[in-house]
Amino acid sequence: MATSDRHRPEIVVGLVATPPDYPAQVVARLTAELADRLAERVDADVRWTVRESWGDVAPRRGRPVEACRRLTSRPSRCLGR
Numbered sequence: 001m002a003t004s005d006r007h008r009p010e011i012v013v014g015l016v017a018t019p020p021d022y023p024a025q026v027v028a029r030l031t032a033e034l035a036d037r038l039a040e041r042v043d044a045d046v047r048w049t050v051r052e053s054w055g056d057v058a059p060r061r062g063r064p065v066e067a068c069r070r071l072t073s074r075p076s077r078c079l080g081r
Contacts, residue, residue, distance in 0.1 A: 010047040013038070017054040027052045 015030055017023035035048040 008045060008047045010049055011038075012049045012051060015050065015052045017052070019054070024052075024054045027054070 013034065015027045015034075017027040031050045031052045034050045038048040039046070
């Protein structure tokens with residue numbers, strides 16, 4: 001990571017594929033391209049990080065914090081309670 005990257009704010013986007021077959025292939029393709037596209041189309045001054053995960057059971061609808069905690073090593077950064 002370049003020195004200038006450390007000073008830019010970071011937004012982490014999490015993608016969860018369930019079950020880990022075809023959805024996981026789609027998530028892998030999205031993960032490879034999404035950060036660059038977000039920088040081009042939304043905000044180039046932000047460092048976009050895309051993380052992927054998969055599981056046997058999808059997080060319950062309306063429970064984004066649960067999904068966030070599955071994807072991050074720092075669950076305290078997830079919004080919500």
